[in-house]
Amino acid sequence: GENVEQHPSTLSVQEGDSAVIKCTYSDSASNYFPWYKQELGKGPQLIIDIRSNVGEKKDQRIAVTLNKTAKHFSLHITETQPEDSAVYFCAASTSDYKLSFGAGTTVTVRA
Amino acid sequence: DVKVTQSSRYLVKRTGEKVFLECVQDMDHENMFWYRQDPGLGLRLIYFSYDVKMKEKGDIPEGYSVSREKKERFSLILESASTNQTSMYLCASSYDRGTEAFFGQGTRLTVV
Numbered sequence: 001g002e003n004v005e006q007h008p009s010t011l012s013v014q015e016g017d018s019a020v021i022k023c024t025y026s027d028s029a030s031n032y033f034p035w036y037k038q039e040l041g042k043g044p045q046l047i048i049d050i051r052s053n054v055g056e057k058k059d060q061r062i063a064v065t066l067n068k069t070a071k072h073f074s075l076h077i078t079e080t081q082p083e084d085s086a087v088y089f090c091a092a093s094t095s096d097y098k099l100s101f102g103a104g105t106t107v108t109v110r111a
Numbered sequence: 112d113v114k115v116t117q118s119s120r121y122l123v124k125r126t127g128e129k130v131f132l133e134c135v136q137d138m139d140h141e142n143m144f145w146y147r148q149d150p151g152l153g154l155r156l157i158y159f160s161y162d163v164k165m166k167e168k169g170d171i172p173e174g175y176s177v178s179r180e181k182k183e184r185f186s187l188i189l190e191s192a193s194t195n196q197t198s199m200y201l202c203a204s205s206y207d208r209g210t211e212a213f214f215g216q217g218t219r220l221t222v223v
Binding site (some may be wrong): 043 | 147151152153154155156159161169213215216217
């Protein structure tokens with residue numbers, strides 16, 4: 001089955017700096033790569049996703065890049081703000097119903 | 112707004128009890144999922160269902176079963192709870208394959 005590895009497990013950044021989280025996947029058939037943000041006491045919520053026919057996608061301060069050859073994808077958050085503090089999960093999916101998640105990255109934005 | 116509602120935020124059960132975790136979604140989604148979330152392990156899929164009365168095993172189905180009698184409701188059953196099933200349980204639903212999964216707020220289950 002699919003194996004998704006996520007790094008780093010924790011990330012502390014100064015407010016206004018950028019944050020980058022990286023994930024690798026094992027199944028070359030994976031074609032859908034969402035990123036979820038989980039705030040304290042809540043369920044994960046989708047923040048951005050990318051499909052295998054696209055190399056990069058942006059939405060305001062967040063962007064995701066995908067390198068299919070190397071089987072890795074990354075989340076970039078620019079101009080970080082205190083409300084960006086949360087746990088972030090990457091995931092990968094083939095054409096079936098299952099999402100395989102990474103272990104998560106706890107991001108702390110220091111004021 | 113899509114809403115996925117889990118019946119309990121916190122549950123404490125005794126070893127050996129039969130435990131039911133209920134999940135309801137209000138957006139007519141075809142697919143529903145049960146995940147378990149543990150620190151350092153991310154979210155692991157227990158079971159999923161792509162249609163009423165259909166179910167498929169996920170990555171960690173041992174010790175669990177599920178029921179989907181109606182499209183909007185997906186139940187996770189622990190036949191005989193054990194302490195290693197203490198965890199956060201998350202229900203999710205999605206419209207189709209490769210589409211956004213919407214999560215409930217989670218149920219923190221403690222088995223003593």
